[in-house]
Amino acid sequence: MPALTCFHCGEPVPGDPALFARVGALDHPVCCIGCRAAAEWIASLGLQDYYRLRDALPPRASAIGDYSAWDRAQLQRMYVHQRGDGDAEVCFLLEGLRCSACSWLIERAMSAMPGVRETGVSVPGKRVRIVWQPQRVSLSALLVAIAQLGYVPHPLDRQSLSDVIEHEQRAALKRLVVAGLGMMQAMMFAIVLYAGALEGIETSTRDFFRWIGLLVTIPVVFYSARPFFAGAWRELRGRRPGMDTPVAFAVALVFVASIVETLRGGAQVYFDSASMFVFLLLGGRYLEMRARHRATDVVDALARLQPAVAQRLGANGALESVGVHELQIGDCVVIGDGATVPADGELTSAQCRVDESLLSGESKALVRQRGEQLIAGSIVVDGPAQMRVMRVGADTTLSAIVRLVGRAQQQRPRWTRHGERAAAWFVSALLLATAATAGTWLVIDPSRAFAASLAVLVIACPCAFALAVPAALARSLTVLAQRGVLGLTPNAIEGLVRANYFVFDKTGTLSERSLELAATQPLAQTPAEVCLQIAISLEAGNTHPIANALRAAAEHSGTAPAQNVRSVDGGGIEGEIDGERYRLGRPAFALGFDAADSDSIVLANRGGALARFELRETLREDAATTIDELRDAGAGIEILSGDSPARVAAVAVRLGIERFEARVRPERKLARLAELRAGGATVAVIGDGVNDAPALAGADLAVAVGGGAELAKSSADIVLAGDRLGALLEARRVAVATVRIMRQNLVWSVVYNASSVPLAALGWIPPWLAVIGMSLSSLAVIVNSLRIRAVAAPRAAAQAPAAASKLAAVPA
């Protein structure tokens, strides 16, 4: 059924579209007031092209919050950087920033604001940096403008302004280009010298070209190669020679030797070799760095979870917005409808319902009575609630979870350490071989000692060896990113191949956060379809999961909304249709007495129950096929969820999963993972909640499904950004291909080194040939790595085109 979708956010429009946004002289249906406001505001700025240019849908526009607290000087001190020229600078993390069109929209909208001087949007970093004149426009006005577009701005503290990653990336790019240009120049002049050596050349001309070669190599050695020297110095001081040591040695040796040769008019200079060497190594490192920077950091996630502003009840009974860091133990705060709890505390108002799903995985909102604990980071569903602050800052439960993540991350076995140990061994052997060559030749024929030992050092340089893994990794990360899978750590690929036990979280991973109607059971004479219509009428205008599930199940909608509708906290809804009173909700509420507690709701009138609606969680579209394929591959599958046993069991049965555990706390999850790993399994954890974060960090492979809490992503090895569980299978196939290619690369580089080093030691390979050999071997590694590409599974081949066309359809 081609349901109407919202013009702004693309979500289905419930029932008959009652709301329209006027954009470009046409009325477009929208799903809610927030989306209408967003669409019309975008249009009023003349930016309706956004709807044509975007290739990912924005989040549903939510009600615009109160940002006035951001004008407080105390808060601004932490977040705003005052520039010397009177302008102020701030950096936001934007929730909902997805594609380039978003960044275009924000830049345009911001530059339409008076007093905004500069806007810089970084889509990969999900950040926007704004420079504005504080006397012309307030920070809260900027925040409101961004919120009106449908994004949720989270100001980041001042340190994030001096963006380390950006700096690192720029510096690396500059070094790479300088090395590249230097290499081209040095080679050009080297060709003259080689030709001269064959055809004859005047000594003065030869020396001129040598000096020019020296001149163009100086920036390469002293600027581009500086990281190698710094790294070698660090490695030597720590007595752990790594990759940087031989590189620095080779570069320094070649460069110094060439200067000596130039000064004394010797036989050969190697400026071209030196700069080519530096360029090729920097190229490999640049690719590797780009892949590494895709990772998001924990700071971002915390900014999102912990609200920066709280509503404090002053001594005189008035509300004031204050920064969370200003809160003291014993303060009274008011938490509005749908707001996040700013600190741990005790409920002082009568009753409220809180959503702790981010912290515990429990998908049902929990009822809290006066005097019970509220946890920072959870969301009050039916506010406002009043709370007395008990713990702030680092003492909160949320901070404890974050610390748990940190500890678990340290426990993770580090692949890198193995790599470093191998490299150290390799490098030590290489330096020994060079010394042995030099020593031997000094005894036999001192004039050839230098050329031979230089050739050994260059040809055996673990260049191909060093590139073998990163080149394949960088390529596979690119391929995966195109398929909506972000690999965040070097462990990702290795883990995908080795994982043989998959532990899934339930809510948000296997199931979506919405419900569907499983069955309608009429309890009286009224037919099921009529009961459903009555229920929909009662729920008209509501957008909570139950109402959505009922609407989605109806074949046609359009009944008039009920009159005198009254909703009762934690119970249900009551209203009149054609003079008849109906109640819809939990059995206890609808019938006045308690029935078996399940996910069903009951429709009743004065005469008793009319129908029972059985609701169940909507499974992810590809959950069943993914589980089946993993099972076929012989992997173990288990569900560990914080949710109630009944719901976990229901999902497990539907997917045919035999092992599951419900009401699992983070500590228990970690313990269970340790148990599984002790039993010899390589465990992959797939989850999305913050409660999963410790588990994710403690697993061999951590996979986060997109749309989940950012914290989980930051400790994950892999993020399935496309929101498709099936991407996990694709990623697995790419990983298998990657490991195969990586192995080929390693074998090739070892064979190359093993066969060329003896030849070089015997003095049969001149240094220039050594450099070419080294370059070709590196090139072979890179070209081989390019063979990694996405392969469709034999079994999922039928579904893959569908998924691809779905992806392709979005930009249009």
Add this chain to the structure above:
Amino acid sequence: MNIIFVLIPLSLVLVALAVWAFFWSVNHSQFDDLDTPALMPLSDETSSGPADADSKSP
């Protein structure tokens, strides 16, 4: 052959200029986002809103 003593230093000056220009553009965020600017020309042919004029001024 003497012309080479002029041309080679000249080529080095040009390389130095190229490096300077590249550094300038890197420092001015020209390489930070390579995706968004590709969309800019698509929008200019139709939009004539007031945002246009404003966005060009720094």
